[in-house]
Every structure is written in C-alpha cells, then in structure tokens.
Amino acid sequence: MSQTLRASSSVPDTSASAHDRVYRTLRARIMYGEIAPGAALTLRGIGREFEVSMTPAREAVRRLVAEGALFLSNSGRVSTPELSNERIEELAALRALLEVELSSRALPRAHMALIERLQSINSTVAEMVSKRDAVGYIRTNLEFHRTLYLRAQAPAMLAMAETVWLQLGPTMRALYGRLGRTDPPQNHRLIIAALRAGDEPGLRLAVRSDVTQGLRLLAG
Amino acid sequence: MSQTLRASSSVPDTSASAHDRVYRTLRARIMYGEIAPGAALTLRGIGREFEVSMTPAREAVRRLVAEGALFLSNSGRVSTPELSNERIEELAALRALLEVELSSRALPRAHMALIERLQSINSTVAEMVSKRDAVGYIRTNLEFHRTLYLRAQAPAMLAMAETVWLQLGPTMRALYGRLGRTDPPQNHRLIIAALRAGDEPGLRLAVRSDVTQGLRLLAG
C-alpha cells in the first residue's frame, strides 16, 4: 500500500516519496508561521501524524535543519528556532540583498500579465490583513514576492531567498501576531507602480522598504 | 562494538555522531574540489568507507542534497552536480552579492592582526598556485575569504556564502584544472590594500573582481 502511483502527470515535481511529503508539509507550516518559535517536534510524533515510521520523519527533519528551518539542540531534540534580534536583523538584511537583486532582474521581463497577477494577489493580501489572518497574510505576501521573483529566471537566488523566508517563518508569525494593526500593503503598491513605470531605482527602494519594514519594531 | 568512545575532548564542537563525521568529511571533499562533477556516490559505498551502516550515510547525503552540494536523480541516485553555464553565472553573481556585503561589514573591524593573517594565508595561496595544487589552492583561497568574512559578525550570511562555495566546489576543481596558468593572487593583494587603506568602494570592487574572475572563461 505504500508505493502508490508514480508520476502520472508530466511535471517532474511529484516525487511522491514519503519523506518528501512530510518535508513539504512541515516546510509549509514553518514558512507560513503555523508553528510558534520554540515549539518542540519529535520524530515519533511526526511519524504518528503522517502515518509513517521514524525513518522518513528523520530525513525530513534533517533536511529542514540543514536549511535552518529547525533548530537542533545538543542532545538531538528538534524545535523551531527562537531567533535573537541580531539574527533577525541579519536575515532581514539578507532578504533585502537577495530580493532587491531578484526584483531588479525581474523588471525587464515584467509584462502586463504579471503586473495584473500581482495586483490580484495583492488584493488577497489586503483581504487577509482585514481578516486578521496572520497565516493567510504571510502566505499570500510571500506568494506576491515569489510571483515577481520567478520572472528573474534565477532559481538558485530564489531558492536562497526562500530559505531565508523559511528561517524567519515562526518569527514572522510571532511578529505579525504582536502587530495587530491593519497595515495596508502600501509598499506592494509602490512595487507595482515602479514595475509599471520601469523605474529600477524606485523598484529597488520599494522592495527594500517592504522587506525590512516589519522588522524595525524589534530594535526599537 | 558500535558505540565506541563519546566526546573524550572538552571542546563542544565535536558532535561525534556518525552522520556528522560523514557529513563533514564529504562536505570538505566536495567544497574543495576533490570530487569531479558528475561522480556517483552510493549509500552502501559511503557506509563501507566510513565503517558505518546505511543510516548515517543516508542522513549525511540528504543534508548535502539539501544544501545543493549533491544532485539527486529521479531514481534516487546521488552524484555531484554538473552545473550549466547559466547556473554557474548565477552562483557567481550570488558570491558577488554576498561576499561584497560581507567584506564591507568586515572592513570597520579589520585590524592589523587580521590583515597580517590574510597576508600569511595569501602566501600559502601563491605557493599552492606555483605547485599546481588545485585542491590546495581552492582550500586556501576559501580560507582567505572565510577569515575575512568572519570579522563581519554575520553568521547567517557567511553560511549562505559557504553554501554557494559548496555548490561550486566540483565545478571549481574542473575549472582550475583546465586553467593551468600560474595566476598570482593579484585580486587578493588589492583586497588587502583596500583593507589597509579603509577604502570601502575599492574593497567592494576588489572582492567582486576576485569572486567573478575565474568564471569569465566559460561564457567566452
């Protein structure tokens, strides 16, 4: 009953192995802030939830630890990381560095269809903000950025940016939970405007502001 | 006979778990270009070499795959990656992005002792070049960069840079093997001079040049 179907579709992304399913699910949970910082995970608990043995659970956890999404204590216990303020600022700087470059590379390839799609996603972001849905906000916000950066045709750079998102996931949840304000996605509108105008310096500035905004309320 | 000694030394960095030892050894081999691009690895082969079972070998390989150091085929076979030219250029751009920032952050903290240490490492680099020792060259060259970037006090950023080095490892070996020329580390001297003068624009330019130099001979 274990090995079901194998790649019935033509796209190669369906790996369909057990540890990959566990990995993807946990990764999404962490990236989108569904797990609080410092929450503990156990291999047997993961195996129980996904109805697999410890082996796939271990591989998924190892992979997430390698990506910085999970913290491994000295005794081998795994938990989602509690980041220090210095670490958060450093990761925010990394976001700025990578995503400014990605947006700059995406700019010449950003046609009208992409801009309309970004606007559509942005309205969903606003909806999530009005509903106070932190997880939904993080998810659609990152979808906004990912959609833009995909046009950069730089998969390695995008993968690095997603790794940073992953490391910030639990912390972002805690942040946007603390910040209950209905902050309209103003920077996103600036990004869209800069894309429309073909204004590269403006785009870089808007992306940098959007990426580093939510992290200011820590150092203060 | 399995569990032998456990942490006889007092330093806490010796995790002493089997998969970590395998991981570290393989990582060093890949990063320093001791394995050619496209070389195949097997879990049982790794286990035989390190005298462990398949389990630690699997975890080490998974971790390296997660970091992009190894390529996982559709059927699960692992091999060191053969990078396309686009991928190499993208990774070089990433090196430039990250390492320019790291050097810039290290500049205000670069005292005399660090500069002398960099000069010492640099003489070893020159020695490796004269001996046509590709692996030794890559190792000491990266040690030069790592020593400088450690002063930036940005561990996440440094980890990302090392991940890029890891992904480029086998390719760098192939590149510097093809390029047999005795290229003196001229850019390194520019870096040291800029550090001494406190010249940040010069430093950024020198690091960017050093990092992207060896990759030009591909696009041509």
Added chain:
DNA sequence: AAGATTTACATGTGATCACAAAACAGGGAG
C-alpha cells in the same frame, strides 16, 4: 552480428529493533 528481451545484481526506501542518554516526575531529606 545487431537489436531486443530477459535475467541477475545493485541501490534507494521504509520499517522495526536494541541501546544509550536525556527529560521528567515523584518522593525524601534538609
């Protein structure tokens, strides 16, 4: 002799087990 087919081997995946160590809870001494 060349191509296709079948057989044999090698390899990755997941499950299960034994073991050591860490976390936990409870009870007793001060």
Added chain:
DNA sequence: CTCCCTGTTTTGTGATCACATGTAAATCTT
C-alpha cells in the same frame, strides 16, 4: 518550601532487514 536524588518514560541514533525499482549484463532471436 526548596533542593537533590532516583526510578520511569520519552527520545534520538544506528543497525539490520524486506521490498520495489532501476541498471547492467547476458542470453536469445532474427
């Protein structure tokens, strides 16, 4: 009430096995 000790439970680690699959070698057919 607090601290320490001890017994119990939980948890990670590594080894081994069964199985499916992919690869390669060998055999057969034409």
